[in-house]
Amino acid sequence: MSKKLFIETLGCAMNSRDSEHMIAQLREKEGYETTQTLEEADLILINTCSVRERPVHKLFSELGGFNKKKKPSAKIGVCGCTASHLGEEIIKRAPYVNFVLGARNVSKISEVLHKDKAVEIDINYDESEFAFDDFRSSAYKAFINISIGCDKKCTFCIVPKTRGDEISIPDDLIINEAKRAVGKGAKELFLLGQNVNNYGRRFSSDKHEKVNFTELLRRLSKIEGLERIRFTSPHPFHMDDEFIEEFAHNPKICKSMHMPLQSGSTKVLKEMKRGYTKEWFLNRVAKLRSVCPEVSISTDIIVAFPGESDADFAETIDVMKQVKFDQIFSFKYSPRPETEAQHFTNVVDEEVASDRLSYLQSLHNEIMDEKNATLMGNVYRVYFEDLHRDGYVAGRSDNNLVLKVKGSEELLGEFRDVKVTAIGRTILTGEVVA
Incomplete structure (x- = not known):
């Protein structure tokens, strides 16, 4: 029987992608399969966020609950940004934690798993060329990291202290990862980085071609079978005219x-x-x-x-x-x-x-109420990716409106024209017209 992994992810989309990387490594290298039931897990991971104070407080209450519910032999690991900045303090405050793995050390998950009380939190560790095994939580959309770390010095932000200096992932690795995802059925890419439009400022070595974010978007858009590209977050400081023009006129870039x-x-x-x-x-x-x-x-x-x-x-x-x-x-x-x-x-x-x-x-x-009132009856091209329990299937328009329609899993991974029939603040209801 395979070993069971329970993982809880807090915070941003980059954390979600880091969790996918850890699942992939543990599945391929250690024989784990994921479970939604904490009590049956052999390994429990919590992938943390430290951008705001509340998630940090939540960490220790969550850990206490995990420790009470887990089976005696199960291990607990704390990963992510809070792991990076608290390090050994986590084990001091929660001695039942077996290891701590920082946000810049995701590739070491198999290593720390076998070292009790291991603390790996080096924010200068370079994972930009590490070949992670492949795992995605969605068959229809692929999250792809294009950089790690952040070079900005925003006075309110802890991220540079938890994820280290910014390094861009070589464009050939990004493009190859995108091609694999599209080959497995993904029609939409979601590019991730702390400041995506600062891409290309620094690579791990001089052997890599100096490609900026606008050029990366052009190259990715040439992938056959890829329909949509999204990204987050661009920094307003780096929004030059070349970037904005490419965003506006490249038909594969979602207008959001x-x-x-x-x-x-x-x-x-x-x-x-x-x-x-x-x-x-x-x-x-x-x-x-x-x-x-x-x-x-x-x-x-x-x-x-x-x-x-x-x-x-x-x-x-x-x-x-x-x-x-x-x-x-x-x-x-x-x-x-x-x-x-x-x-x-x-x-x-x-x-x-x-x-x-x-x-x-x-x-x-x-x-939003004023803007949404103008949407009734409009038709949008929707890419369906979420199956709801109430008999609805949901997806997003090119400009990021969330729409749901009556339907089944047959709509998942498909594009349809949808007419808006009911307005909500966060989700619209519609009917398929084509």
Whole structure:
């Protein structure tokens, strides 16, 4: 009988891809098969996030629950970004944990599995050319890392301390991985990196051709059988005209752009060390919409960053009203260890922070209700990838609208034209028309 692996993934899409890599290695090298039942697992992994404070707190409560439910012989491993920055402290606080594996050390999963109390958290370890075995949680969409690490110095962000310096994965490895995925049925690629449009800045050696992100998109789009390309997250600072023009005119690139704003105040952006101004961000939005009117734009926003005044917050609201984002991921500022902003003393009052977040989110809901009201009766080309238990199948349009229709697994992996028949804030209901 095969050994059983239970894995819980917290955080971003890059964490999800790291989990797929670990599943692949453990399946091929160690004979594990995944299970959704923790009690029957021989190995329990939790792949952690440390971007905000709450997931870190959740880690230790989750670990306690795992330890109570697991069978006596099962091992527990903590992986990911929190593993990178807490390291041995995890085992000190939870001595039943068998090993700790940092976000930059995913390829060492088989190694640490056999070393009790192993702690591998080297953020300078180079995995950019490691040949992972192949595993994907979806047969219809392939997540592909194009870089690891981050070179930005944003004062609020812990990622450079958990994932190390940015290194681009050679384009031939990316293209070969994409071809394998398409050959197995995936029609959509999702490219992952902390700043995808900074791709090509640094490779692990000088032998690799210097290819930038725009050229990588061109090369990937030539793969026969590939229908769609998505990516996250581009950095507003690197959104040059060449990149925007390729995005707009390459028919395989989905017309959905995630542009992390963080703040609409140029003063706050400078304190965050984001590298751009409010004016530059709005300029890039204007350029994008001028060449690609159908584009949907999503963003990240942090409210109550240290020193954010009422006037600064008003600047963020001004950007919200001008851009009318199609989706926002919004949070109150959360101080993170090993970041510059952790030591800022001009902290915004918690009640003020909560009020600002509430106002921002209610404004976004108003904007979404106004925009969604115009969608009734529209027809979109949808790629179906999710089977729901209620007799519906869901997928996404080119510009990232989520639509569901009555149907079965026969629709999975297929494109259909869908007419919108009912409006919801996060998901639309429709009927297949072609």
